[in-house]
Amino acid sequence: AQSVTQLGSHVSVSEGALVLLRCNYSSSVPPYLFWYVQYPNQGLQLLLKYTTGATLVKGINGFEAEFKKSETSFHLTKPSAHMSDAAEYFCAVSLNTNAGKSTFGDGTTLTVKP
Amino acid sequence: DVKVTQSSRYLVKRTGEKVFLECVQDMDHENMFWYRQDPGLGLRLIYFSYDVKMKEKGDIPEGYSVSREKKERFSLILESASTNQTSMYLCASSGGTDNQPQHFGDGTRLSIL
Numbered sequence: 594a595q596s597v598t599q600l601g602s603h604v605s606v607s608e609g610a611l612v613l614l615r616c617n618y619s620s621s622v623p624p625y626l627f628w629y630v631q632y633p634n635q636g637l638q639l640l641l642k643y644t645t646g647a648t649l650v651k652g653i654n655g656f657e658a659e660f661k662k663s664e665t666s667f668h669l670t671k672p673s674a675h676m677s678d679a680a681e682y683f684c685a686v687s688l689n690t691n692a693g694k695s696t697f698g699d700g701t702t703l704t705v706k707p
Numbered sequence: 708d709v710k711v712t713q714s715s716r717y718l719v720k721r722t723g724e725k726v727f728l729e730c731v732q733d734m735d736h737e738n739m740f741w742y743r744q745d746p747g748l749g750l751r752l753i754y755f756s757y758d759v760k761m762k763e764k765g766d767i768p769e770g771y772s773v774s775r776e777k778k779e780r781f782s783l784i785l786e787s788a789s790t791n792q793t794s795m796y797l798c799a800s801s802g803g804t805d806n807q808p809q810h811f812g813d814g815t816r817l818s819i820l
């Protein structure tokens with residue numbers, strides 16, 4: 594079984610500041626990890642994913658995430674927040690024993706202040 | 708680009724009605740999913756399907772059923788709608804391997820009066 598914990602249901606940053614959204618997972622086998630973004634009244638869109646290989650993963654819109662096995666973490670960062678980054682962000686984990694299902698975190702709402 | 712289309716963005720139904728939510732994907736994906744999304748509860752899996760006519764219960768299947776007669780289409784059925792089924796419903800699809808991300812529709816906001 595696997596689980597995902599997103600620390601902080603709401604994060605607020607100023608425009609131009611660093612964005613850090615935290616995600617920790619638990620799984621008994623090597624996981625596949627994803628970050629999705631959801632803008633108001635839309636579905637989720639993939640930001641980035643880690644499957645194998647390089648542990649620092651770059652995604653769309655300047656976001657990146659680093660897979661740290663020793664810390665069971667996959668935190669999402671962006672050096673400089675933009676107003677358009679305001680959205681809800683979901684971390685998800687999938688296992689190769691799970692027939693395509695993912696387990697999603699509860700989400701973190703990012704607010705960007707001018 | 709993968710497109711997942713949900714038939715309605717907004718839907719209002721009455722208690723006791725049978726409600727159908729339709730979802731179509733255009734990328735020949737094996738897996739399809741139905742979630743509901745409620746404030747503070749994240750995404751909860753209702754049902755998923757890994758092939759035509761195959762389905763598996765998710766975390767909250769009670770009060771719902773599904774149908775997958777064709778690979779591209781996955782329907783969610785509320786057998787007798789109740790007010791506690793008022794929610795945002797999201798459909799998703801993914802390829803056949805577990806390292807594939809899910810592709811989501813824009814959601815159906817369903818209100819049961």
